[in-house]
Amino acid sequence: MASEKIADPEAVTVTRDTKAVELDIKDEAGDLAARALTSAVVDEETARKVRRKIDRRILPFLCITYALQFIDKTSLGYSSVYGIIPDNKLQGQDYSWASSIFYFGYLVAEYPGIAIIQRFPVAKFLGVNVVLWGAILMTTATCSSFAGLATVRFLLGMVESTISPGFVAVTGIWWTRQEQAGRSALWISFLGVGSFVGTLLAYGIGHIQSSLSTWKYIYLILGALTIVWGLLFTFFVPDGPASVKWLNEDEKVIAVQRVIENKTGTKSRRFAKDQIIEAITDPAVVVLGLISFVNAIASGGLAFGSLIIQGFGFNPLQTTLLNLPLSTVQIVAQLGSGFLTTRISSSRLHIASVAMLPPIVGTVLINQLQVTNRWGRLVGVWLLGSYPVGFMIILGLLSTNIAGSTKRSVASGWVFVCYCVGQIAGPQFFKSKEAPAYHNGIVAMLCGFILNLVLNQILRFIYVRENKRRDKTLEGRSDDEIVEMNRESELQGFEDVTDKNNAMFRYAL
Secondary structure (H helix, E strand, O other): OOOOOOOOHHHHHHHHHHHHHHOOOOOOOOHHHHHHHHOOOOOHHHHHHHHHHHHHHHHHHHHHHHHHHHHHHOHHHHHOOOOHHHHOOOOOOHHHHHHHHHHHHHHHHHHHHHHHHHHOOHHHHHHHHHHHHHHHHHHHHHOOOHHHHHHHHHHHHHHHOOHHHHHHHHHHHHOOHHHHHHHHHHHHHHHHHHHHHHHHHHHHHOOOOOOOOHHHHHHHHHHHHHHHHHHHHHHHOOOOOOOOOOOOHHHHHHHHHHOHHHOOOOOOOOOOHHHHHHHHHOHHHHHHHHHHHHHHHHHHHHHHHHHHHHOOOOOHHHHHHOOHHHHHHHHHHHHHHHHHHHHOOOOHHHHHHHOOHHHHHHHHHHHHOOOOOHHHHHHHHHHHHHOHHHHHHHHHHHHHOOOOHHHHHHHHHHHHHHHHHHHHHHHHOOOHHHOOOOHHHHHHHHHHHHHHHHHHHHHHHHHHHHHHHHHHOOOOOOHHHHHHHHHHHHHHHHOOOOOOOOOOOOOOO
C-alpha cells in the first residue's frame, strides 16, 4: 500500500504538513501530495481498483449533469414549435436574440465563476448552480413577453456558465492525462444523449393537452428534474481527494499518486499574476479560444435546427422526432472519437479535423439541394451532428495541456468567452426574412466548420514544434539526469509551476 498504518493520527498530520512545507507544495491536496510524492510506486491492480471507484462515483454525475445542461439550454429550440413564439409575442429577430442572450449571461458570469471555482470547493459550487438553473428554468413558464423571456434566458446563462470549466477542473483532479481524453469524451458525449432524451421528452410533452400551453410543461418538468439532480450532485460529489468519503487514507494517497504524471497537480487556490501574462501571450491558448469561437458559431446556429426541419414541411411532432437522428450522430461521433483518441496516440487534433468533414458536406447539401428535396436536405442537417467533437477535443486539451492553476483559469475563461461570443453571433446569421431556407446562416456554419478544421492543424503544429524543441534540450544528458529532471517535473506539478516553465512537460496532441 501507499503508506503504513500509524497509531498516532496527530503525529501523522504533523509529519505530512511538514513534508508539504519542505516540498513547497501549493496544491490543495497538501499532505496527500507530499505522501504521494514520497511513497513507493503502487501496484497496478491497486491503482486500477481506486480508478474504478472514482469512475463509478464521479463519472455518472458528470455525464447526467452535462446531458441535463444541454437539454435545459436548448429547451428554447424544443419549445419553438410548441407555441412559445406567439405566446411571448416574438417578432422579427426576437427569437434570435432570445437564443443569443443566454450567452450574454454566460459571458458576464464566466470569469467571476472561474475565479470562484479556483478559490472555493468546486463540486459544492457546481451543485448549487445546478439547483439554481433548475429553478430559473421553471420560471420560464411564467413568461409572456420578449422582455421576460430574455431576462430569464440571461439568468440561465449566468448559472450555467461554470459547468463546462468546472467539469474540466474536476477531470484534471481525478484522472491521468491518458484517461482524461476518454473520460472527457464520455461526459461531453452526453450532449448527444441529452439531445436524444430531450427530443423524446419534448415529443412526449407535446401530447399533453390542458389549460396550460404545451411549451410551458417543457420548462416546468425539466426544471423540476434539474433541481432534484442538483441536490444529489451537491451531496454526493467530492471536491477532491482530501475530502472524499468513499476512499480510505491509503486510497486517497493512491488517487493523488495516479495523477502525479500529469505534472499539473490537482488544484491550487493561489493567485499568480505572472501566470495571467503567460496565459494571454501563449499562442496555443489564443488558438484554443479561436477554435472555441468558430465551433460555437455552428452551435448557435443549431438553435434554429427545429425551425429548419419544420421549414422542410413537417408538423411539430414530426419535427421533434426527426431531431433524433441528429442526436444519434452526435452520440456516435463523440463516443467514437473518444475511443479513437485513447487507442491512437497523438491523434486528438487530427480526429477533431476529420470530424468537421461531415458537417461541411451537410451544410453544402442543405444549401445546394432544391427546396423540394426535403429528405436530402434533412440528411444534410443530420450530418451536422459530428461538429461537437471539435469542442470536446479542446475541452480535453484545457485540462491536459495547461499547467498552473491561475494560467488554467485564465485560459479556460478565454476559451469560454470565445465560446459565448460565437454562440451569440451564430443565431444572428439566421434572419427571419430568410426563413425557412436561412441561406446566410447555413453559409456562416460552413465557414465555421472549415476554419475549425484549419485551426486544429495550426494548434497541432504549435504543440509539435514546442515538444521537439524541448526534446532537443535533453540531447547529451545522461539517463540519471533525465530521471532526476522527471522527478523534479512531477514535484513542480504540485508547486503550481506552469507548463511553459516545466522542462519535462510535453503537450498532448
